[in-house]
Amino acid sequence: MTVPAIEIEGLRFAWGKHAPVLDIPSFHLARGERLFLRGPSGSGKSTLLGIIAGVLGASAGSVRVLGEDMTALSGAARDRMRADHLGVIFQMFNLVPYLSVTGNVTLPLKFSAIRRRAVGSDPEAEAGRLLARLGLTDPALLARRVSDLSVGQQQRVAAARALIGAPEIVIADEPTSAVDADARDRFIELLSEETARTGAALLFVSHDVSLARLFDRAVDLAEINRAGVSA
Numbered sequence: 640m641t642v643p644a645i646e647i648e649g650l651r652f653a654w655g656k657h658a659p660v661l662d663i664p665s666f667h668l669a670r671g672e673r674l675f676l677r678g679p680s681g682s683g684k685s686t687l688l689g690i691i692a693g694v695l696g697a698s699a700g701s702v703r704v705l706g707e708d709m710t711a712l713s714g715a716a717r718d719r720m721r722a723d724h725l726g727v728i729f730q731m732f733n734l735v736p737y738l739s740v741t742g743n744v745t746l747p748l749k750f751s752a753i754r755r756r757a758v759g760s761d762p763e764a765e766a767g768r769l770l771a772r773l774g775l776t777d778p779a780l781l782a783r784r785v786s787d788l789s790v791g792q793q794q795r796v797a798a799a800r801a802l803i804g805a806p807e808i809v810i811a812d813e814p815t816s817a818v819d820a821d822a823r824d825r826f827i828e829l830l831s832e833e834t835a836r837t838g839a840a841l842l843f844v845s846h847d848v849s850l851a852r853l854f855d856r857a858v859d860l861a862e863i864n865r866a867g868v869s870a
């Protein structure tokens with residue numbers, strides 16, 4: 640039987656001595672499922688993604704990613720899980736400003752032999768294919784430093800970087816910055832198409848409930864989180 644993409648049981652998390660931000664009895668994401676997780680600003684969405692990605696440790700509970708309990712792994716082992724199996728689109732993109740567009744997209748391949756093997760012998764061609772799927776085709780643009788791009792273009796670069804090497808799980812923290820509604824819908828459709836092509840699960844978080852219609856399933860963080868922090 641295939642293990643789920645993500646299985647959370649009894650997760651609790653607090654920042655330092657503050658009140659708990661997360662108290663999640665149970666949350667599952669199936670392989671290949673595209674899930675929208677909604678919650679207002681400050682409700683703990685980025686914190687939850689950080690725990691799933693192994694950047695933050697949980698205070699209690701288990702967080703299984705592809706069957707591996709992230710809470711039982713060392714920091715180095717969590718980093719390896721993330722590099723090999725997760726594509727992350729960060730809220731602020733976290734692109735490397737002095738690298739070109741292509742240099743940013745191929746960066747995850749430097750940290751993962753599994754993703755290098757998945758891409759094959761021509762990583763730059765695969766970067767170009769992904770960028771073209773996401774609407775960035777101009778060769779002059781691909782050679783530019785990423786810091787020269789518009790916010791919408793940077794979002795596409797961050798998506799291509801998350802998708803390269805076909806990780807089993809893609810997680811995306813929707814930026815609140817202004818990309819117009821049509822461009823944002825199109826971006827999510829492209830992200831869905833690419834994850835469908837590779838069979839990856841997609842976990843997309845946002846405060847904007849109007850995006851829920853673009854996903855297989857939508858969950859309100861308040862439904863699964865007993866800590867109930869709100870802005």
Ligand SMILES: Nc1ncnc2c1ncn2[C@@H]1O[C@H](COP(=O)(O)OP(=O)(O)OP(=O)(O)O)[C@@H](O)[C@H]1O
Nearest residue numbers: 654660678679680681682683684685686687846868
């Ligand atoms: N590094 C940190 N140290 C202490 N508290 C933090 C830290 N990061 C977040 N918090 C607190 O944890 C709570 C949840 O924050 P989080 O960023 O996870 O929310 P969010 O739902 O992702 O919000 P947004 O939609 O605005 O990005 C907030 O009350 C926030 O102040």
